[in-house]
Amino acid sequence: xxxxxxxxxxxxxxxxxxxxxxxxxxxxxxxxxxxxxxxxxxxxxxxxxxxxxxxxxxxxxxxxxxxxxxxxxxxxxxxxxxxxxxxxxxxxxxxxxxxxxxxxxxxxxxxxxx
Amino acid sequence: xxxxxxxxxxxxxxxxxxxxxxxxxxxxxxxxxxxxxxxxxxxxxxxxxxxxxxxxxxxxxxxxxxxxxxxxxxxxxxxxxxxxxxxxxxxxxxxxxxxxxxxxxxxxxxxxxxxxx
Numbered sequence: 228x229x230x231x232x233x234x235x236x237x238x239x240x241x242x243x244x245x246x247x248x249x250x251x252x253x254x255x256x257x258x259x260x261x262x263x264x265x266x267x268x269x270x271x272x273x274x275x276x277x278x279x280x281x282x283x284x285x286x287x288x289x290x291x292x293x294x295x296x297x298x299x300x301x302x303x304x305x306x307x308x309x310x311x312x313x314x315x316x317x318x319x320x321x322x323x324x325x326x327x328x329x330x331x332x333x334x335x336x337x338x339x340x341x
Numbered sequence: 342x343x344x345x346x347x348x349x350x351x352x353x354x355x356x357x358x359x360x361x362x363x364x365x366x367x368x369x370x371x372x373x374x375x376x377x378x379x380x381x382x383x384x385x386x387x388x389x390x391x392x393x394x395x396x397x398x399x400x401x402x403x404x405x406x407x408x409x410x411x412x413x414x415x416x417x418x419x420x421x422x423x424x425x426x427x428x429x430x431x432x433x434x435x436x437x438x439x440x441x442x443x444x445x446x447x448x449x450x451x452x453x454x455x456x457x458x
Binding site (some may be wrong): 231233261263269270271272273276317319327328329330331332333334 | 372374376381382383384385386389396397400432436438445446447448449450451452
């Protein structure tokens with residue numbers, strides 16, 4: 228069975244600091260990878276996705292993520308965070324033999340101090 | 342608004358009562374998913390439909406949970422004989438399955454927050 232780990236449960240940063248949120252998954256086959264964001268009071272929104280090709284993917288709002296297959300990782304990065312990035316971030320995996328099920332990590336709650 | 346909608350947004354019920362939630366997917370989407378999210382956790386997959394066919398239901402939490410999508414459009418999730426442990430956010434998502442098969446992006450609704458007293 229596939230599983231997803233997000234090691235940082237809570238992160239507090241000041242504006243303009245750099246961000247990196249870790250995501251590791253356990254599954255040996257082909258995967259699709261996603262980062263979703265949930266702003267306060269809003270529903271889950273897709274931030275970025277990886278299906279194949281260039282392992283460095285760029286998403287909305289200046290976010291990017293790098294797929295490192297050998298490390299089973301898909302870490303999320305942003306060079307300079309803003310107060311408006313305060314939200315909860317979820318990494319998700321869809322394994323190719325697991326139908327259409329998305330397996331989510333436990334989430335990382337990010338607070339950006341102005 | 343052309344996104345995924347869910348109704349009601351909040352439901353408070355007493356233990357032992359039955360509840361039903363509705364999800365309206367994005368209109369051209371043929372796949373519909375249900376997830377459950379408890380406090381401090383990520384969403385947990387429950388079941389999904391392609392058109393009106395329920396293709397995966399082994400992840401439904403117990404036989405008290407059931408879902409339908411009778412005409413391949415909206416879906417309902419029913420919980421019978423609710424228990425306090427059923428208190429959670431129930432999320433619906435939809436996607437469009439195309440030639441790329443599993444490479445589909447799921448769009449989420451706002452969720453229904455269930456509180457069982």
